[in-house]
Amino acid sequence: MSLDQIALRGLRGYGYHGVLDSERRDGQEFLVDAVLWLDTSAAAASDDLALTVDYAALADRLAAIVAGPPVRLIETLAQRLADAAVSEPLVREVEITVHKPHAPVGHACDDIAVTIRRPGP
Numbered sequence: 084m085s086l087d088q089i090a091l092r093g094l095r096g097y098g099y100h101g102v103l104d105s106e107r108r109d110g111q112e113f114l115v116d117a118v119l120w121l122d123t124s125a126a127a128a129s130d131d132l133a134l135t136v137d138y139a140a141l142a143d144r145l146a147a148i149v150a151g152p153p154v155r156l157i158e159t160l161a162q163r164l165a166d167a168a169v170s171e172p173l174v175r176e177v178e179i180t181v182h183k184p185h186a187p188v189g190h191a192c193d194d195i196a197v198t199i200r201r202p203g204p
Contacts, residue, residue, distance in 0.1 A: 086120040086121060086122060086175055086176070087120070087121060087122060087123040087124075088118055088119065088120055089118075089119045089121065089123070089135070089136055089138055090116070090117065090118045090119070091115070091116065091117045091138055091141065091142055091145070092116045093114050093115075093116065094114065094115040094116070094117070094142055094145055094146060094149075095112060095113070095114055095146075096112070096113050096114075096115065096145075096146045096149030096150050097110055097111070097112055097113070097149070097150060098110060098111070098113050098149045098150055098151075098153065098160070099153040100113070100153050100154050100155070100156075100157060100160050100183075101153075101155065101183075101186075101187075102155050102156070103187060105187070106187065107153050111183070111185045112184070112185065113149050113157075113160070113181060113182065113183055114181075114182035114184065115145055115149060115164060115179065115180070115181055115182070116178075116179070116180040116182070117141070117145060117164065117168055117177065117178070117179055117180075118177065118178040118179075119136055119141075119168060119171070119174045119176075119177050120174070120175050120176040120177070121135070121136065121171075121173045121174050121175055122173070122175075123135050134173075135173065136171050136173060136174065141167075141168065141171065144167050145164055145167060145168070148160070148163050148164055148167055149164075157181045157183050157195075157196075157197045158197050158199070160181050161179045161180070161181045161197050161198070161199045162199065162201075164179045164181065165177050165179045165199055165201040166201075169201055169202070169203040169204065174203045175202070175203045176200065176201070176202050176203055177200070177201055177203070178198060178199070178200040178201075179198070179199055179200075179201075180196050180197070180198040181196060181197050182194050182195070182196045183195045183196070
């Protein structure tokens with residue numbers, strides 16, 4: 084059976100993640116893309132939110148993680164976000180991209196991003 088996708092793209096949050104002391108002190112904006120793979124056919128047939136992922140509630144959870152306890156690496160942040168997304172009962176797989184557009188890399192750069200893909204339980 085093929086799986087369907089629910090995608091949240093460009094979820095904005097302010098966090099204090101980074102290796103540099105200034106990043107952990109001053110913070111910066113992060114953007115998160117989350118793509119969830121699941122079977123939405125039961126929800127579509129019944130028009131019942133309980134049979135799919137409530138993406139508003141998931142967005143709240145992901146934004147809270149971005150705003151939550153700081154980590155040094157966006158790879159770690161991406162893993163925390165993936166863990167939250169795959170904890171949704173119907174999710175079979177998730178892809179998370181964390182964008183750090185203001186990363187201090189010493190050069191003009193539009194974006195720095197890490198993408199991970201994780202299976203559900």
